[in-house]
Amino acid sequence: MDLDGVALDTWIGRVGGVEEEQILARLAEFDCRNNRLAQLGLRQDGFDAAVALARAHYGPERIAVLVGTSTSGMENCERAYRQRDRESGALPGWFKERYSLNLFSVADFVQRYLELSGPAAAISTACSSSAKVFASAARMIDAGYADAAVVGGVDSLCLTTLYGFESLDLLSRRPCRPCDAARDGISIGEAAGFALLERPGRAQGGVALLGYGESSDAFHMSSPDPSGDGAYAAMQFALQRAGIAPSEVQYINMHGTGTPANDRIEDRAIFRLFGASVPCSSTKGWTGHTLGAAGIVEAIICALCLEARLIPGTLNLDRIDPAFASRVAAAPETRDLRYALSNSFGFGGSNCSLLLGRAA
Amino acid sequence: MKAVYLESVGVLGPGLPDWETARRVLDGELPHRAEVPRPDPPQLPPNERRRVPQLVRWALAVAHEALAGAERAAGEVAMVFSSSSGDGEIVHKLCEAVTSPEREVSPTMFHNSVHNAAPGYWSISTGSQQRSVALCGYDASFAVGLLEAVGFVLAEQVPVLLVACDLPFPEPLTPLRDIRLPFGVALLISPAPGNRAFARWRISLGAGVQPARFPRMLPPALATNPAAQALPLLAASRASTAQRVSIVYVGDRHMTVETSPCR
Numbered sequence: 001m002d003l004d005g006v007a008l009d010t011w012i013g014r015v016g017g018v019e020e021e022q023i024l025a026r027l028a029e030f031d032c033r034n035n036r037l038a039q040l041g042l043r044q045d046g047f048d049a050a051v052a053l054a055r056a057h058y059g060p061e062r063i064a065v066l067v068g069t070s071t072s073g074m075e076n077c078e079r080a081y082r083q084r085d086r087e088s089g090a091l092p093g094w095f096k097e098r099y100s101l102n103l104f105s106v107a108d109f110v111q112r113y114l115e116l117s118g119p120a121a122a123i124s125t126a127c128s129s130s131a132k133v134f135a136s137a138a139r140m141i142d143a144g145y146a147d148a149a150v151v152g153g154v155d156s157l158c159l160t161t162l163y164g165f166e167s168l169d170l171l172s173r174r175p176c177r178p179c180d181a182a183r184d185g186i187s188i189g190e191a192a193g194f195a196l197l198e199r200p201g202r203a204q205g206g207v208a209l210l211g212y213g214e215s216s217d218a219f220h221m222s223s224p225d226p227s228g229d230g231a232y233a234a235m236q237f238a239l240q241r242a243g244i245a246p247s248e249v250q251y252i253n254m255h256g257t258g259t260p261a262n263d264r265i266e267d268r269a270i271f272r273l274f275g276a277s278v279p280c281s282s283t284k285g286w287t288g289h290t291l292g293a294a295g296i297v298e299a300i301i302c303a304l305c306l307e308a309r310l311i312p313g314t315l316n317l318d319r320i321d322p323a324f325a326s327r328v329a330a331a332p333e334t335r336d337l338r339y340a341l342s343n344s345f346g347f348g349g350s351n352c353s354l355l356l357g358r359a360a
Numbered sequence: 361m362k363a364v365y366l367e368s369v370g371v372l373g374p375g376l377p378d379w380e381t382a383r384r385v386l387d388g389e390l391p392h393r394a395e396v397p398r399p400d401p402p403q404l405p406p407n408e409r410r411r412v413p414q415l416v417r418w419a420l421a422v423a424h425e426a427l428a429g430a431e432r433a434a435g436e437v438a439m440v441f442s443s444s445s446g447d448g449e450i451v452h453k454l455c456e457a458v459t460s461p462e463r464e465v466s467p468t469m470f471h472n473s474v475h476n477a478a479p480g481y482w483s484i485s486t487g488s489q490q491r492s493v494a495l496c497g498y499d500a501s502f503a504v505g506l507l508e509a510v511g512f513v514l515a516e517q518v519p520v521l522l523v524a525c526d527l528p529f530p531e532p533l534t535p536l537r538d539i540r541l542p543f544g545v546a547l548l549i550s551p552a553p554g555n556r557a558f559a560r561w562r563i564s565l566g567a568g569v570q571p572a573r574f575p576r577m578l579p580p581a582l583a584t585n586p587a588a589q590a591l592p593l594l595a596a597s598r599a600s601t602a603q604r605v606s607i608v609y610v611g612d613r614h615m616t617v618e619t620s621p622c623r
């Protein structure tokens with residue numbers, strides 16, 4: 001654990017270079033850890049250049065910006081609280097709600113950075129936030145309000161999530177071990193991820209969003225429903241929308257946080273729908289749980305795996321929980337992949353599954 | 361753009377305890393009074409009820425009113441929840457907790473801090489496993505929520521309950537966000553003109569900002585609430601002729617709603 005003044009016995013996944021990242025001068029008022037991380041993400045892999053080409057093609061007002069986040073610039077607010085006036089309790093003058101704490105800050109920043117002016121929203125459904133952005137984008141394009149969409153997820157480390165998950169007894173003391181018999185909690189990470197979605201035709205990528213499925217647990221604010229019905233329904237809706245049978249799916253990227261309850265319930269829901277033949281794994285051993293960014297990080301991992309024809313293994317997995325019934329991939333496997341499913345489940349019982357496919 | 365249909369409304373704000381009263385105030389039949397309502401927590405087991413945060417109480421009160429007005433069951437409708445600034449009381453308490461020497465966070469406070477707390481409690485208290493989404497568009501949160509809801513209705517052909525709600529911030533956050541009065545609204549929007557539908561809407565985005573006039577019988581301080589941007593639209597949707605309403609959208613854009621009566 002190496003975060004300013006945090007004394008928790010846990011591991012974090014911290015992105016290098018966030019502190020050094022300089023926010024674009026024309027957007028300087030947006031400066032905070034979360035927007036620095038967003039900008040760092042936008043500059044990777046030629047993403048901003050690809051959006052510039054799409055902007056020239058469709059027009060800036062025809063490209064939506066939908067960004068998932070759970071805490072946006074909360075870290076900035078915590079910093080301001082540490083600098084409250086001793087007498088009056090007032091917060092320091094530099095702190096602006098609009099440009100950091102407000103959830104829309106990150107979507108606003110991304111839209112301005114990319115010089116777009118279409119539909120925009122920050123979507124915040126806890127740990128399913130940046131899976132939900134794909135569903136929203138598909139609807140926005142279907143309904144005719146946009147021709148393309150930049151979808152993203154950005155969540156950065158802050159005291160609230162670290163001490164919050166600690167209060168729920170959900171932080172592992174070791175790097176998280178999804179699906180392991182001795183798993184004991186999550187490792188919190190931070191991440192920014194973006195994707196450009198377009199209708200078939202102009203789209204360059206070889207991977208398509210074929211379906212999405214959403215549901216609510218209607219069970220508890222922070223514990224998953226032991227029946228797994230909500231998780232099952234989200235996966236089934238994604239298959240239905242894509243018109244794909246469970247047997248055609250060749251890889252499932254689990255939500256797989258590494259908590260005893262999540263992984264157990266997810267395993268059962270996967271087994272109920274897919275049996276024991278479809279390999280599934282959790283990639284959170286590499287990334288940690290990046291919360292509001294987890295959905296898109298794992299969608300991108302699925303896309304890369306479809307292209308590379310690779311089923312990733314499950315890092316830190318020593319012994320698969322003997323109670324599990326689905327086929328957990330402990331080690332990576334190489335095989336021809338056409339369809340992959342990615343799961344994201346969040347507080348409030350918010351479930352979202354994405355079905356991705358590779359062009360034949 | 362295809363049309364969508366407004367079936368029912370739920371309203372909660374100072375002097376606006378329900379849609380029936382709000383309708384009569386907007387029509388000029390009743391004078392506006394300024395009492396701030398105190399919504400009851402939703403139907404949950406007693407130990408859960410105590411924990412339900414204020415913003416969720418407001419959101420669920422209007423959601424239930426709109427659902428009842430449409431004579432629909434919770435399980436039939438997806439929910440889009442929109443709020444600019446969430447629950448300031450929770451933000452304040454969490455920030456105080458994590459910057460205190462003990463750094464002890466209440467687990468209930470932490471899970472209540474998610475932006476989708478209202479849809480979460482809605483599904484838990486009604487048993488609905490329907491889809492929901494929670495979003496934010498700063499001052500344009502109502503229009504951003506409305507676009508999401510209309511996109512949902514058109515793309516998936518299901519009725520959607522749009523709930524928009526914002527409350528004033530507590531100290532010391534008050535000076536950071538100019539929301540002077542609390543307000544919540546719920547709109548049940550449907551893809552087909554059923555028996556209950558009373559307005560037909562076509563929604564588009566355009567260049568430039570052309571904010572609609574805020575209803576003059578309501579206190580101007582209410583106009584500072586992002587969710588209250590629904591009120592000019594609701595007033596126009598009551599009219600007996602077709603109207604165009606402009607609502608502030610994100611950046612330098614506005615949303616135009618063409619509304620016409622359908623009964």
